[in-house]
Amino acid sequence: MTINRGLLTAAAVPLLFLLGACARPGAADEAGSSTPVTESTTADPDSIALRVEYRGGFVPAETIPGRIPRFSVYADGRALSEGPVTAIYPGPALPNLQEIKLSAAQVKELTDGALAAGVKSGGDFGTPNVADTPSTRIVVATAGGEQTVEVMALNEANPDDKSLTAAQHAARKKLTEFLASVDRLFAETASPASKPYQPTRLAVLAQPYQDTGDGAGGATVAWPAAALPGAALNEQLKINCVTVEGTELEAVWKLAGTANARTPWESAGKKWQIIFRPLLPEETGCDSLKRQA
Structure with missing residues (x-):
């Protein structure tokens, strides 16, 4: 390995x-x-x-x-x-x-x-x-x-x-x-x-999508879970966060598995740039990431 x-x-x-x-x-x-x-x-x-x-x-x-x-x-x-x-x-x-x-x-x-x-x-x-x-x-x-x-x-x-x-x-x-x-x-x-680690919860870090014009992100993907962007995690950087689990996690995980880091995600009529952060066993939600934000 x-x-x-x-x-x-x-x-x-x-x-x-x-x-x-x-x-x-x-x-x-x-x-x-x-x-x-x-x-x-x-x-x-x-x-x-x-x-x-x-x-x-x-x-x-x-x-x-x-x-x-x-x-x-x-x-x-x-x-x-x-x-x-x-x-x-x-x-x-x-x-x-x-x-x-x-x-x-x-x-x-x-x-x-x-x-x-x-x-x-x-x-x-x-x-x-x-x-x-x-x-x-x-x-x-x-x-x-x-x-x-x-x-x-x-x-x-x-x-x-x-x-x-x-x-x-x-x-x-x-x-x-x-x-x-x-x-x-x-x-x-x-x-x-x-x-592969299979989390029971996934933190979704969302920012407004910035189109660089290179087309690297590919086609826009419809967001399948709770509306983005979620609650503010870092207001200065305009990073918000939402936690998904259960059936929502299954839907998100399946789509994210075929997406890339520049894929635009559409939710409530807006496009978002997303960083997916699997939550570790001791982490309960977005609040667990605030020490790093």
Whole structure:
């Protein structure tokens, strides 16, 4: 299985790193209350055990609310990540979100490895001399609460960047190696193989359609669900959002599967540009995306 690793460009390292990090004496103590939360210690299967996501960066502002976390691991072993997408313009309307199932032991390896790699609230990774790049935010659940780090330009910082101390360079390298191992685990040890994620709810982010005159969007498609554009998600960017589920979701999903990212959708006599954002297991509706908007 080939997985597009997006911004995680560091070369994959053997999972031996994870196992060795987990076994390193004192690693857990360094992260404070660091007993990982897995399916054996929590009653909620939708709780996050580990999450990697990107924040900010020089990207079109209207795309930010629709971002999908780079990697999400849940307490019951479900893991979600975006798969490869064909490099064409315009791209498909629906993201290629894939799901695998990890064992309890694999979830524990990941959470232990995150803690050993320095995912500890307040960790010092410095700020490199790099502009317009996203930060990498990593959250790991522990018995004592979440541990979170957010690292600016984790993969883009120059190894000899003088704005970072030797200790900060070392901390960044350690975290990068861990993330490469996360990639490797998802790509090579999935059992069974990945399958397309089927959401129970879909957030529809709508903006007034801007016709660029290139005809790339193709024919206008009649919107089959509740009238667009929905409630305001980001008034400054004129992004609205509506949540669809049940039979409406089935109708939208079928049409979106043959549409592209520039397809104009018509609702109530107006045309709309849409970003489809599958809601994750713990997300309930458009309000769940406001933290990104």
